[in-house]
Amino acid sequence: MDQFKLAELNSNETAQYIVIQLGAEQYGINIKFIDNIVRMQNITRVPRVADYLKGVINLRGEVIPVMSIRLKMDLPADEITKATRIIILKLEQHGMIGIIVDEVKEVVTLSSENIEKMSYDAQEGKVNFISGIGKHNGELISLLDLNVVAMEK
Amino acid sequence: MDVNQYLEIFLDETKEHLESLNAQILNLEQSPEDSGTINEIFRAAHSLKGMAGTMGYKRMQALTHDMENVFSEIRNGSMKVTSGLIDTLFQCLDALEEYTQNIQETADEGTNENKPLIEQLNEFLKSGGKTEEAPAAPKAEAAAKKDTVERKWEQIKLGDPEKHVFSVAKQQGKNVYGLDIRVQETCILKAARAFLVYKAIEEKAEIIVCNPSAQDIEDERFELEFSLIVVSENPLEQIVNAAKNVSEIESVTGDVVEVEIIEEPKANTGISIIEDIKPAAASAQSQNAPAKQSDKKANKPVVNRTVRVDIEKLDVLMNLVSELIIAKNSLVSASSTEGTSSIAFNEQIEYLESVTTNLHESVMKVRMVPIESVVSKFPRMIRDLSKKLDKKMELYMSGEETELDRTVVDEIGDPLMHLLRNSADHGLESAEVRAQRGKPAVGSIYLDAYQDGNNVVIEVRDDGNGIDVEAVKRKAIERGVITPEQGDNMAEKDIINLLFNAGFSTAKQISDVSGRGVGLDVVKSKIESLSGEVEVKSKLGEGSTWIIRLPLTLAIIQALMVIVGGEKYAISLGSIQTIEDISPSEIKLVQNSEVIHLRGNVIPLIRLSKELDIESTKSPEENMVVVIVKKGEKLAGLVVDELMGQQEIVIKSLGKYISKCKIISGATILGDGEVALILDANALI
Numbered sequence: 001m002d003q004f005k006l007a008e009l010n011s012n013e014t015a016q017y018i019v020i021q022l023g024a025e026q027y028g029i030n031i032k033f034i035d036n037i038v039r040m041q042n043i044t045r046v047p048r049v050a051d052y053l054k055g056v057i058n059l060r061g062e063v064i065p066v067m068s069i070r071l072k073m074d075l076p077a078d079e080i081t082k083a084t085r086i087i088i089l090k091l092e093q094h095g096m097i098g099i100i101v102d103e104v105k106e107v108v109t110l111s112s113e114n115i116e117k118m119s120y121d122a123q124e125g126k127v128n129f130i131s132g133i134g135k136h137n138g139e140l141i142s143l144l145d146l147n148v149v150a151m152e153k
Numbered sequence: 154m155d156v157n158q159y160l161e162i163f164l165d166e167t168k169e170h171l172e173s174l175n176a177q178i179l180n181l182e183q184s185p186e187d188s189g190t191i192n193e194i195f196r197a198a199h200s201l202k203g204m205a206g207t208m209g210y211k212r213m214q215a216l217t218h219d220m221e222n223v224f225s226e227i228r229n230g231s232m233k234v235t236s237g238l239i240d241t242l243f244q245c246l247d248a249l250e251e252y253t254q255n256i257q258e259t260a261d262e263g264t265n266e267n268k269p270l271i272e273q274l275n276e277f278l279k280s281g282g283k284t285e286e287a288p289a290a291p292k293a294e295a296a297a298k299k300d301t302v303e304r305k306w307e308q309i310k311l312g313d314p315e316k317h318v319f320s321v322a323k324q325q326g327k328n329v330y331g332l333d334i335r336v337q338e339t340c341i342l343k344a345a346r347a348f349l350v351y352k353a354i355e356e357k358a359e360i361i362v363c364n365p366s367a368q369d370i371e372d373e374r375f376e377l378e379f380s381l382i383v384v385s386e387n388p389l390e391q392i393v394n395a396a397k398n399v400s401e402i403e404s405v406t407g408d409v410v411e412v413e414i415i416e417e418p419k420a421n422t423g424i425s426i427i428e429d430i431k432p433a434a435a436s437a438q439s440q441n442a443p444a445k446q447s448d449k450k451a452n453k454p455v456v457n458r459t460v461r462v463d464i465e466k467l468d469v470l471m472n473l474v475s476e477l478i479i480a481k482n483s484l485v486s487a488s489s490t491e492g493t494s495s496i497a498f499n500e501q502i503e504y505l506e507s508v509t510t511n512l513h514e515s516v517m518k519v520r521m522v523p524i525e526s527v528v529s530k531f532p533r534m535i536r537d538l539s540k541k542l543d544k545k546m547e548l549y550m551s552g553e554e555t556e557l558d559r560t561v562v563d564e565i566g567d568p569l570m571h572l573l574r575n576s577a578d579h580g581l582e583s584a585e586v587r588a589q590r591g592k593p594a595v596g597s598i599y600l601d602a603y604q605d606g607n608n609v610v611i612e613v614r615d616d617g618n619g620i621d622v623e624a625v626k627r628k629a630i631e632r633g634v635i636t637p638e639q640g641d642n643m644a645e646k647d648i649i650n651l652l653f654n655a656g657f658s659t660a661k662q663i664s665d666v667s668g669r670g671v672g673l674d675v676v677k678s679k680i681e682s683l684s685g686e687v688e689v690k691s692k693l694g695e696g697s698t699w700i701i702r703l704p705l706t707l708a709i710i711q712a713l714m715v716i717v718g719g720e721k722y723a724i725s726l727g728s729i730q731t732i733e734d735i736s737p738s739e740i741k742l743v744q745n746s747e748v749i750h751l752r753g754n755v756i757p758l759i760r761l762s763k764e765l766d767i768e769s770t771k772s773p774e775e776n777m778v779v780v781i782v783k784k785g786e787k788l789a790g791l792v793v794d795e796l797m798g799q800q801e802i803v804i805k806s807l808g809k810y811i812s813k814c815k816i817i818s819g820a821t822i823l824g825d826g827e828v829a830l831i832l833d834a835n836a837l838i
Contacts, residue, residue: 044828045720046807047765048814056807056820058828061476063805063820095808150810 014111017134019141020087021103023075028108028134028141029087035096036088037104040080050152057098059088066098069149073129078102094150108141110134115143159342160260163208165461167253170197170204171246172526175533178242181227182536185234195224201249203339207401210262213252219274220245226278241273243533315362315382319410322384329410330358330389334396335378335403344370346401347379353395358385377403382410464559467520474509474516475709475803479822481509482800486824510801513709521556524602524611527566528553531573535598538577545595546581548573552602557609561683561703565611568676568687572613572699573598575673580617580697590694592616608727609705614698620691622648629654649689653677684818686835688785702785710804712821712831714797715780718767721829722793723802723821728834730781730788732796737773749779749790756781759837760792764816770794782834789838804831 017028018037036059043055043066052071056063066086070078078084083103090096116133131145177194184190202217220242226232248267255263319329334350336343347370354360362382365375385392389407396405481502488502528550535548557565581587581596588594599614626640629651635643653673680687684704691697704710704727712723713732733751740747740758747758758779762769771777771794779790802821807814807830818833 042827044820044830045767046811046814046817046830047767048816049811053811056811056828056830058822058826061479061822063807063822063828065808065810094810097810 014109016107016109017141017143018087018107019105020085020101021105022070022073022101026105026139026141027101028110028143029089029146030143031107033089033091033146034087035090038086038088038098040084040086040100054100057086059096059098062096064088064096064098066100069099069101072149089146089150091146091150093147097150099149108134108136110136110141159208160256162461163204164253164257166204167201167249170201171250171253172529173197174201174246175243176529178239178246179532179536181234182236182239188228191224191228195221195228198224199339203337205252206339207342210252210256212264212266213249213262216245216248216252216267216271219271219278222278223274232277238277241270241277243537245270245274318361318384327384327386328389329361330383330385330392330407331410332381332383332392332396332405332407333378334381334405337401337403338377339401343375343377346399347375349399350396350402350405351381353399354381354383354392357387357392357395358383462519464520467516467559471516471520474513478509478513478709478801478803479824481505482822482824483826484824490825513801517558517709520559522559522562523554523556524562524565525553527562527569528600528602530566531570531600534570535573535577538574542578544577544581544583546577546598547595548598548600550600555602555604555609555611557703557705561685564679564683565701565703568679568701569600569611569613571673571676572701573600576613576615576617576697576699580615580619582618586618604705605702609703611701611703612698613701614696616696619693619695619697620649620652620689621693625649625651649691652689653687686784700785710802712800712802713780714800714823714829715761715778715793716795716797717761717765717793718769719794720765720767721797721823721827722761722765723800723829723831724780724782724791724834725831726799728782728784730783733779733781733790735777735779735790737775737777751781751790754788756788756790758790758792761832762792762794764837782838784835784838787838789834791832791834791837802829802831 016031018031018034020027020029038057038059041057043057045055046053046065052067052069054066054068056065058064068078070076078100079102081102085101085104086098087101087104088096088098114135116135118128118130118132129145129148130142131148132143134141134143174194174197177190177197180187180190181194198217198221202214202221205211205213205217223232223238223242227234245267248265248270251265252262255261322329332354334347336346351360351363351367351370360381360383363370364380369375370379383392389409393405393407396402484502484505488498531550532548535546538544539546576598577596581598582590582592584594587596597616599612601612601614603610622645626635626643626648629635629648630637630640634651634654640648653676677687680701680703685702687699687701689697689699711726713726713729715722715724733749735749739749741750742748743755747760748755749758750756760769777792778794778796779792781788781790783789800823804819805821807817807820816833816836817830818836819831820828821831823829
């Protein structure tokens with residue numbers, strides 16, 4: 001995580017983000033945490049775990065847990081369409097995790113001046129999944145704080 | 154040459170020698186007159202000293218040197234083995250272990266010189282009598298060796314081509330020299346030294362003949378000496394000195410070879426040369442070498458045939474085999490579903506299947522090591538405990554050759570040690586109590602290991618007091634682990650199992666052997682982390698038995714695939730007893746839980762659909778498929794919807810992220826690429 005933050009602090013540093021669609025909102029995921037993007041596939045349910053953990057998939061011989069980011073964020077459950085994808089994240093702390101997204105749109109390059117930091121508001125008392133907001137071609141992209149996303153509830 | 158690259162070998166071998174010393178000194182205590190044991194000890198101590206010296210660990214060398222002196226006295230019969238001496242020797246071993254530990258951690262032996270130990274040893278030497286004999290004996294031996302050793306190169310028989318080379322060299326004004334090089338007995342890296350000598354000489358001269366052959370020398374297939382015949386224009390002295398500059402070379406002797414230009418009558422052909430030389434060399438050895446050296450010779454080839462391999466490399470190999478098995482499984486499923494079942498194709502798949510199964514078995518075998526390496530330190534530990542606790546006890550071990558996966562063997566030592574300490578401290582009664590109960594004065598502790606199907610079972614048994622169930626219950630209530638009401642309703646077995654609770658120790662007095670109350674729960678969690686289980690049986694007044702059950706393999710198992718509510722699950726074949734077809738009318742209720750009565754056993758039913766939070770696809774009136782699984786002696790019937798068949802599966806971890814689910818022990822990838830979960834029958838029961 002620290003690495004992630006440091007990279008953003010260095011002014012004029014640019015980073016590539018993959019823009020995904022979740023419901024009505026657009027989110028960005030730093031490309032360096034992404035191992036792979038695969039099509040939606042059959043997910044093997046694991047009993048007796050949190051509901052947002054949808055189960056496990058086979059990624060080239062590895063068993064990878066997959067979670068629904070919608071359920072984690074208390075959004076309505078996923079509707080699986082042709083555009084649904086699983087993004088495989090590789091995180092230092094948690095290893096490989098897949099997250100289900102509605103659609104993968106594009107790759108954008110954001111320089112640090114185009115990123116607005118989110119100040120953490122303790123009074124909100126709600127888990128904040130966003131580390132910042134990126135501005136790109138007049139659109140706003142919420143940048144996901146992946147460690148918060150991956151953290152167990 | 155950098156010694157660091159030999160550090161690992163040094164550490165491995167040092168540990169081996171220390172282990173053997175520990176075991177042999179124990180033997181020595183039992184039978185002080187056994188010359189075989191003493192020789193073995195002497196040999197191990199000697200190698201240790203040599204190795205420490207080579208690696209430049211002076212303090213370690215000094216200590217082993219003095220130990221060796223003591224052993225030498227014992228061997229000569231001029232010193233008696235006393236209990237005090239054995240104690241001191243064990244302390245020395247502990248000190249050596251400490252050095253080894255330091256070296257392993259920091260590549261340095263540390264600064265502890267262990268002066269008091271060395272003084273103690275010297276004290277024993279003095280009181281043991283004629284100390285002067287010790288140095289005298291080896292000297293005489295060495296002297297004797299020198300006589301027969303001399304001019305061994307003369308035994309090299311020359312063929313025509315070599316002779317031709319010599320006569321040409323002679324004509325060119327060069328000299329032909331014969332050289333005998335003797336490596337110090339203490340040298341552990343003979344081949345390396347010989348190679349250095351070889352190099353040094355090569356700079357000064359051309360090496361024509363080498364006995365044994367250069368290849369043999371490189372492979373360390375030679376005793377302490379080897380001979381060369383070289384051609385050079387340099388004087389002999391220069392060559393001899395060059396060779397002598399290499400460390401750990403005991404002697405280099407050389408002489409000018411008289412070269413006859415005419416053919417010698419005793420010249421032989423290539424094949425008989427080798428045949429001639431071998432017996433000559435061997436007889437020269439056996440004449441002067443005592444039993445010690447001939448033993449060494451017999452051991453050598455065995456040592457050379459093994460290769461030390463990094464366990465990580467084996468892990469990689471194992472992973473590849475797993476991948477291969479997954480690929481094979483998908484071929485199998487593809488062939489059965491696509492309907493393209495040509496006979497030839499199926500035959501090839503069957504062939505592939507047998508190859509992968511054999512490959513898997515071989516790789517598993519490579520990873521298997523006997524548990525001996527772990528248990529061999531226990532006799533010593535029990536001996537120490539016996540003194541410390543002032544109880545007479547004896548450890549009997551069997552099945553040390555039982556093999557387990559290397560990773561398991563590495564981990565199993567501590568839990569076993571805990572259990573043995575427990576038996577020694579809590580289990581065995583004091584001498585007075587034993588006498589009252591009419592038991593033999595010496596308490597017995599047994600450690601038995603054996604293979605049982607897909608499991609390896611290790612039992613720690615003692616003939617001591619056994620577990621006092623009432624005492625455990627009282628203690629549990631006192632500690633608030635259970636309420637008095639609970640205690641009254643609990644079965645004896647469950648109460649005994651309370652011992653595995655954290656922070657539970659029944660020893661009335663806390664000794665430094667056990668009784669800190671951290672023992673048994675650690676044992677349990679450690680063994681469970683190895684996917685094993687531990688159980689205890691006990692009879693008050695007669696003793697208790699701790700049974701540890703460990704899976705033979707950790708990575709690939711045979712499993713029964715079942716379907717529950719449309720989902721596929723695997724159950725390890727090792728835990729399955731039978732599979733039954735049960736009609737719903739056979740289900741009885743006992744204490745409001747479902748059981749079936751099967752061939753005299755009352756077996757509780759576990760409905761997997763309920764455990765897995767899923768709807769069964771079968772209607773309740775239909776006959777049920779029940780998989781009877783066993784855990785130790787407990788049985789349970791798992792109700793499934795359908796059976797799929799037996800399959801070899803590769804166990805994959807679910808990862809830290811989904812580790813909460815206790816009843817799932819892992820996942821596997823099926824032939825069609827889908828993931829199936831592996832049910833942990835042990836956790837269900």
